Amino acid sequence: MKYSAYIMIFLVCAAFLIMPVSAGVKYTSGAPDMDVKISGTNEFEPGSDVALTVIVSNTGEVGTKIIQSDVVTRDDIPSTARLVSIDLLENGAPVEVKTDAQMLGSIYSGTTVPATFSITIDRSAEPGTYDLLANLKYKYLYYAEQYGTDAMTYTYKDVDEFVPLKIKIKENMQLEISNVKTDSMNVGVEGYIKMDVTNAGAETGYDTVLRLKKTEGSAIVPTDASAFVGEFAPGETAHVTFKASVSNEGEAKTYPVTVYATYKDKNGKEKISDLETVGVGVGGKVKFEITSEAGSLRPGQKGELVITYKNIGDTTAYNAQARISAVKPFSSNDDTAYLGNIAPGESATGVYEISVSADATEKDYGIDTEIRYRDTLDNSQISDSMKAKVTVQYTGSLGDIFTSPIALTVIVFAILIVGYLVYQRKIKNND
Known part of the structure; x- marks a missing residue:
């Protein structure tokens, strides 16, 4: 038994001696x-x-x-x-x-x-x-x-x-915009945008078309937005005109528009140039005001209403024609007046025949009036509505007596009373 233990210890030690070391x-x-x-x-x-x-x-x-x-x-x-x-x-x-x-x-x-x-x-x-x-x-x-x-x-x-x-x-077409001018670009109307466009790139464009594009947030809306140029070589300048309108919500200020070109390269491949943004000045809208004094009419009277209109806008109104809207107690068979061309700062007068009902209340009234006109591009436009002041009142003249219902009633009763008294006197005299 003792020898067996020694043998076991020897074998364990030998195993450790022959075990390989990690490499x-x-x-x-x-x-x-x-x-x-x-x-x-x-x-x-x-x-x-x-x-x-x-x-x-x-x-x-x-x-x-x-x-x-x-x-x-x-x-x-x-x-x-x-x-x-x-x-x-x-x-x-x-x-x-x-x-x-x-x-x-x-x-x-x-x-x-x-x-x-x-x-x-x-x-x-x-x-x-x-x-x-x-x-x-x-x-x-x-x-x-x-x-x-x-x-x-x-x-x-x-x-x-x-x-x-x-x-x-690579070669491409680069646009440079200069000499931007406008004609009749006013709020609410249509006008022209003119500019010089130069090919500042290194590529010749074939079948080139210059285009105008609405810029987000701009009041300018292109209506005729393309101009054919054809062959457009580097260094060449095209003089182009676009047509555009300005929304009624616009203001008199400068708005951005975007210009770009579509064209074909020398291999016939269709290409688009970079977008160029330029500023376009917009004038104020055509605007009128009434400068004449308030008209004065009597109840039951038929007379003339004279209204003077002044163009306080920035552009001419062509073939202007004014119109009134007569409502109770007024009526009219002649509610339009031709004013002609009215340039900025100029005035024109319209004359209308109107009647006042006999039972009209004495007070100040406002009659709606507006002007229809043509802009520079012959588009029909309508101005904002205006109020023409009209005073209805009796003036105390002899005419008022014979047109006033109350006065007429009093006169009729007075005549009846006088007639009755005369009649009674004749009866007494006969007796």
Whole structure:
């Protein structure tokens, strides 16, 4: 029994002696192999805003891999890029990079990481190929030194490199607007917008049509919004006229409108230019006021009502015709008056025949009146309604006595009484 215990102890010790020691791993060489490429198209038009996505890849490989029992396994490997950052530089290209450098973290061998930059292509950029520069910064494990069986020292190497990224700026048509003028652009009416449009781009347009578009929030509404130009070469200027109306809710101020071109390129492909916004001045609406004194009529009278209208607006009213709306106690068989053309600041007078009912109450009245006229483009327009003051009252004249119902009643009764008294006297005399 005693010998058996000794044998067991011996076997356990022997097992520990022959058990293999855990092996470690190290690499003799290796480094990241970094590259940057544009994802998607690299062709852009002048004036465009672009979300440019680049792909950062690591294709680095390690060298000889050594596995030994006395080696401590490294916490890092040489082919991994650490603390990677990328910045996009304009490098003299006609672009503006609006995004700062971006941190991408660690990029392991065989993996990729995207980064997106916001850039704007200059409107005046010349067509051609340009190089942007991607500035990559990172570090990697350059050397690892082992001390004894349980200590390691790591040495990292910093890398700062530049990778060219080619972009192509395409030909296109760029519009420049100048000499914007208006004719009869007033609130509530239709008028003309005239302008010079220059092809400031590098591409010739064929079958070119210049177009006017309503801008959100603007009171100007295009009604004849296109002008055919045909072949439109770089540097050429077209003098165009558009027709537009101004809503009644508009004001006398400058409103934006949008101008653009549709055209075909040299290959027959249909294209659209960038949108250009310009300001267009709008004048006040045609507006009238009554400047004449209040008319005066008696109950039961038929007479003339004279109303003088003044154009206090900013544009001429053509072939103006005024109208009154006669309601009780008034009536009229002649409720319109031709005024002719009324320029801003000018006045015109309308004369109407109206009758006042005999039972009309003595007081001041307001008769509705309005003016229908033609604008510069011969469109029919109607002014806002106005009130013409009319006073109905007795003046105490002899005419009032014979037109007043009360006075007539008194006269009739007086005549009847006088007649009765005369009749009674004759009867007495006969007796």
